[in-house]
Amino acid sequence: MIKAVRGTRDFLPEEAERLRFIEETALRIFGRYGYREIRTPLFEKTELFSRAVGGTTDIVEKEMYTFPDRNGESLALRPEGTAAVVRAFLENGQTRNLPWRVCYRGPMFRYERPQKGRYRQFHQIGCELFGPEGPLADAEMMAMIMAFLEAIGLRGRLELEINSLGCPVCREPYRERLVRHLTGVRDGLCDNCRQRLDRNPLRVLDCKEPGCRELAAAAPHLSGQLCPACRDHFGGLTAHLDVLGLRWRHNPLMVRGLDYYSRTAFEVTTGDLGAQNAVAAGGRYDALVAEMGGPPTPAIGFAAGLERLALLLEDGVGAAGPPDAYLVAVEQGVGPALVLAESLRAAGRTVDLNLQGGSMKSQMKKADRSGAPVTLILAGQEALDATVTVKDMHNGQQRVLPRDGLLDQLWPTTATRPSEP
RNA sequence: GCGAACGUAGCUCAGUCGGUAGAGCCCCGGAUUGUGAUUCCGGUUGUCGCGAGUUCGAGUCUCGUCGUUCGCCCCA
Structure with missing residues (x-):
């Protein structure tokens, strides 16, 4: 008997209805904030992802489903949603149509070891906002996410964590300083982190090895080294969140896995999914549009994992009722x-x-x-x-x-x- | 990519020291005319994940393999 490919799965009606409930609730809430749906292809030129997501990230290095097209060009199934949206933003001439708010939903593909709440084909729903530069946009997006999670009945079990990753002005000096510090304690780091030290030192900060955690906690944090502009941005964000009455926690060790993030990074986490604790995550990527060849355009976005949200819902939520x-x-x-x-x-x-x-x-x-x-x-x-x-x-x-x-x-x-x- | 546990009926599971495979639930039929739930009676259901090996004999022991789960890694 032929079985589904490893890391993929069927959603029988009860579960499919649950996903639909989550998606429809999300689209309804996001619509109140002005987001409209965009649909982009499920596959793109490989180069789009390696440039946007970052050539040294795990996603690009070892998790992408790439394949040669019949003409020899390398294509890839999309491992995340932002790159294609940025591409579409530029390709369709929306750069003077700001602010531009879009949301997307659908399957993403990553070649990873499957686990509970982690699949090789998984589903995300996310939003991207192009144009606004200030922290008001960040706060509004977080408020929107929490409103969405409230609407599907999960808000009480989730926590909002925020951090600032700085900008090119402050991140480079910090990076050098961090490398100097960590090099001094190199022997105390795990094997993995000794490699990270050369390739992506910021990632040492969220290593889970106890020894590394201690050293990371003692290392200088970016939050203390931010340039005035980034500090103001982060301060503005927290002030807005407080005005809204949103509970948040500053996690100075949070690092995002994708290269394009800058300044604000955030995660919505749960303790109920084992090692997969993030149900939604996102951040600002102010430099990406320019890097992709467009006019400098600040932007922010996030994505939520549908399978993970569905796992947290009670049985029967969103399921179709009996016939009349x-x-x-x-x-x-x-x-x-x-x-x-x-x-x-x-x-x-x-x-x-x-x-x-x-x-x-x-x-x-x-x-x-x-x-x-x-x-x-x-x-x-x-x-x-x-x-x-x-x-x-x-x-x-x-x-x-x-x-x-x-x-x-x-x-x-x-x-x-x-x-x- | 690394480590560990687990794979037996549609589902949840039991299966002793190696001796031809079981329970509950579900499903199907019946308990006189065209009527559900409760009750009672009866019945179906198996490539013991797959493939080798050891043995007179393997669900059980060994090896491999595939899959799931947990942890690492990473991430939604």
Whole structure:
């Protein structure tokens, strides 16, 4: 039997509905802030990602699904969403249409070791905002994310962590200073961090080895070395968050994995997902648009992982409810039942028509399991006199009604609205 | 890429010292006429992940492999 590829999975209806609930809630909330959906291709030229995400990041170095196109050009399945949005922003001439707010959703692909909440094809929903430079944009985005998480019922279990990664003006001097400091204690670092020291020293800061953590805590933090502009930006952000009453925590050791981040970085974390503690993360990438060949344009964005959010939701959240009615059809009632089902559906009702046949008894069992509040029975007698037997599944009472006008009898139009208008 | 645990019915699991595979749930049928849930009766369900090896004999022991989970790494 052929199985799904490692790290990929099926979402059966209950789970697919949960993802849809999360996505639709997100799009609704984001829409209130002016974000509109953008759809970009699932694959791009490999070079787009290696330039935007950073050639020395793990994502680009060892996690991308790359393949040669038939003409020999190297393509890659997208490992994240921002690069393509920046590309689309430039390619479609939106640089003078600021602020430009877009959100995206869909699958991303990374060749990683699968774990709970971590897949090779996973799904993100995220937003990108181009133009605004000040911390007001940062604060608004975080408020929006928290409003979204509130709307899906998760806010109380999550924490907002923020940090500033500085800008080119202050990061380079800091980087040198950090390298000097860490080189002095090099022997105390783990093997991994000794390599990081040369390649990406900032990452030593969020190593989980106890020894490294101690040394990292004692090392100079960027937050103390920020240039005045970055310090003001970060101070402005925290002030705005306080005005909003949002709980936040400054994590001076937080480092983002992608090269393009600058100044504000943030994560929404949970303690309920083992090693995969981030459910949403993002930050400012003020230099990226220019690096990609566009006019200097500050920008900020984030992405949330749908699988991780879905894991945190209670069972049944977002799942479709039972049908409005179950239709049992036997003998001569089958034809009229099909017609009746269609007319009820045309009026917006969800109707589960028994297609398998079987005895009245077995059909009633199916009706019970469907969860429908009423069962409609159409057999020989009802077929003859243009009626239908209506059974209330909660109290077992039933009555015989004419099929003509059944809709108004069962669901008076003023009392309830169809579940699917 | 590294380390560890686990893979038995659709699901959750048991399976002793190596001796031809089990429970509960689910599902299906029945308990007189065309009526669900509760109850009772009956029934179906297996490549013991896959492949080698040891053995008279392997679900059980050994090796390999694939997958899942946990940790590392990284990240949403």
